[in-house]
Amino acid sequence: MQAKFSAIFLASTLVWSLSSAAVAGPREDQLAQYAVAAKAENPAFTAFSAQRGKTLHNQKFSTGKPDTPSCTSCHGTNPLAAGKNATGKVIDAVAVSATPTRYTDPAKVEKWFKRNCNDVLGRACSAVEKGDWLTYVLSL
Amino acid sequence: MQIPYRPLALAALAIGFFVLVLGRAQAGGGNYYTPVADAVVKAECGSCHLAFSPAMLPASSWKRMMGELQNHFGEDASVDAATAATIEAYLTANAADTGGRTHSRKLLRGVSLASAPQRISELPKWVDEHRKVAAWEWTSKEVRSKSNCVACHRDAERGFYED
Numbered sequence: 001m002q003a004k005f006s007a008i009f010l011a012s013t014l015v016w017s018l019s020s021a022a023v024a025g026p027r028e029d030q031l032a033q034y035a036v037a038a039k040a041e042n043p044a045f046t047a048f049s050a051q052r053g054k055t056l057h058n059q060k061f062s063t064g065k066p067d068t069p070s071c072t073s074c075h076g077t078n079p080l081a082a083g084k085n086a087t088g089k090v091i092d093a094v095a096v097s098a099t100p101t102r103y104t105d106p107a108k109v110e111k112w113f114k115r116n117c118n119d120v121l122g123r124a125c126s127a128v129e130k131g132d133w134l135t136y137v138l139s140l
Numbered sequence: 141m142q143i144p145y146r147p148l149a150l151a152a153l154a155i156g157f158f159v160l161v162l163g164r165a166q167a168g169g170g171n172y173y174t175p176v177a178d179a180v181v182k183a184e185c186g187s188c189h190l191a192f193s194p195a196m197l198p199a200s201s202w203k204r205m206m207g208e209l210q211n212h213f214g215e216d217a218s219v220d221a222a223t224a225a226t227i228e229a230y231l232t233a234n235a236a237d238t239g240g241r242t243h244s245r246k247l248l249r250g251v252s253l254a255s256a257p258q259r260i261s262e263l264p265k266w267v268d269e270h271r272k273v274a275a276w277e278w279t280s281k282e283v284r285s286k287s288n289c290v291a292c293h294r295d296a297e298r299g300f301y302e303d
Contacts, residue, residue, distance in 0.1 A: 065214075087189040088288030115216055 030106045031134055037127035045128060053136025056129055057094075063122035071120055079140055095140035103134065171301040173243050178230045184219055185227065189287045190296055192260060194231040195240025196247060200256040202231035213258075261286040 024032075031048065038045045057071045057079065067086060068074060075083035075091060080098045083091040092099040103109055117125035125133070173193035176182045185191040194202060206228040209218040219227070236244035237253060250264040251257060260266055270286075278286055289296040 084284075085188055086284060088282075088284040088291055089189050111219075118216060 026104045026106055027134070027138065030103070030109060031131055033106075034127045034131035034134070038131055041127055048128070048131040048135040050132070050136040050139040052128075053132035053134070056133055057136060061121050064118070064120040065122075068119045071116065073120070074116075079137060094137045096138050097140055103138070109134070172299050173247075173301065174234065174240060175297060175299040176230075178226070180223060181227050181230045184223060188215070188217075190289050192287075192289075193240065193243075193299060194234040195236050195243045196260045196263075197235060197257065198237040198248065198251065198253045199232040199235035200253050201258060202228065202235055204256040205258060206231070 035045075035048070038048075057075075058077075059071075060069045062069065072083075074085040075094050078093075079095045080093050082093050085091055092102070094102070096102055113125055113130055117123065117129075173195045175193055176185065176191040182191045205212070206224060209224065210216050218224075232238065234240050236248050247263055247265045257263060261270070277283055283291040289301070293301045295302070
């Protein structure tokens with residue numbers, strides 16, 4: 001009886017951990033890291049929100065560079081369509097459904113957050129903002 | 141054996157003539173600049189604009205630019221040290237006055253290497269070639285800026301800059 005229970009418990013734990021491993025990829029890992037950082041920034045943090053990410057993406061800031069008041073200035077108003085930057089270069093759509101190869105390189109994601117948040121917001125994005133935005137583009 | 145002096149002399153003359161005349165012949169009519177062949181350089185330098193051929197600026201220019209990446213024409217384009225080293229090595233090795241010499245002869249006319257020019261669009265030959273483009277065309281939606289070569293030079297990514 002005891003042995004049977006242990007066996008079932010062990011088996012289910014194994015299945016659970018393996019399924020998590022199968023699900024976890026670089027995107028999920030990065031989001032998890034942002035979640036930890038977000039919690040450190042604000043203990044009241046619970047979860048990322050795609051809706052907040054959408055608001056951030058479309059918001060107009062006056063604190064950044066005058067040519068890029070919003071993320072949409074270069075990425076365009078439709079996240080499923082390609083954008084165009086100031087030099088005329090085409091930028092692949094930010095939505096993962098449109099550009100499936102995006103966000104698999106955490107260093108690259110961080111690099112662009114650093115550059116773009118500085119240009120648009122005039123400051124670095126917080127962990128919550130980064131997580132919200134990633135959640136938004138992953139949900140489209 | 142009798143040496144055929146006259147045929148040999150005529151042959152030498154003919155070869156000499158063709159070497160002189162065709163020696164300067166280039167595919168693309170002289171407006172070809174070797175496109176970036178290094179994957180890292182192409183990815184980093186091409187992330188916001190066409191990865192300009194290193195043959196378009198002297199090595200001194202590339203060196204200066206790599207040292208000022210945090211203020212790259214108003215943007216912070218800095219990369220990690222290892223990547224920066226790779227990029228700088230490639231650019232300086234293929235620059236207009238080094239590896240890219242065969243293509244850049246005309247472009248470097250009137251350029252002081254010591255001044256390390258930063259803008260390809262300010263080189264005398266560039267200005268000359270683009271005189272016919274009206275000011276309003278540069279700011280049009282299709283073009284947007286002078287760094288957007290592909291707007292008109294469709295084959296720029298392959299190195300060709302014919303009209």
